[in-house]
Amino acid sequence: NAGVTQTPKFQVLKTGQSMTLQCAQDMNHNSMYWYRQDPGMGLRLIYYSASEGTTDKGEVPNGYNVSRLNKREFSLRLESAAPSQTSVYFCASSRDIPLEQYFGPGTRLTVT
C-alpha cells in the first residue's frame, strides 16, 4: 500500500498563477484533510472532507478550493496564488473524523 500520496513534491508559482495539488489514499478511508504548515504557526487545517461527497472549511480556507473527486482523491486548488500561500502543504486521511490520521509526504510551494 502506498498510503497517502501527494503530487507534486515541489512547485514554484508566480503571483496570480493557478495550480491544483493532488492527493490520493489507498486505505479506503472516509475522511481526508488539507493542511498548511508555516514556521512558528503549527499545522493549520484548510479544508476537510468528512466523507465522499462532502467538504467543509477549516481554519484558513480563504484563497483555496477543494474537490473530493471520489473516495480516494481529494484535490486542493489555488485559483490565484499569492506570496502568503508560500507554505508546505500536507494531505491526510483517516478512517473517520476522530480517528488516527495518516499524512502524505507534503508539497513545498513557493509563490514569488
Add this chain to the structure above:
Amino acid sequence: KNEVEQSPQNLTAQEGEFITINCSYSVGISALHWLQQHPGGGIVSLFMLSSGKKKHGRLIATINIQEKHSSLHITASHPRDSAVYICAVLGGETSGSRLTFGEGTQLTVNP
C-alpha cells in the same frame, strides 16, 4: 493564547536519557494526538488517546483530562528519535471536529 501549548520548544538530550515533552490545552477535548515529524518533513501519528496511558515500544503517552495536560515520554533515547513532536487536540470550542495543533517540540538526541 493558543488552545494548545507545548513545552519545551527545543530539547537537547544525550543518548540514553529519559525525555518528557509536555502538552497543555485550554479547552474541552474528545481526543489528543501525538505526532512525529521527521527531519525530512514526513509526519507520522504516534498515539491517539482520550484517557489514561498508552505505550508503544520506548514511547509512552499519558493524558490527565481534569488537568488538561498530556505528556510524551521517550525512554532510552536514541539519535534516531531526533524529530519534531507535535501535540494536537480534537474537539476544542472553536474547532469542533477539527484537530488543533501545537507548534511542536524540536528534539535533538546526541550520541
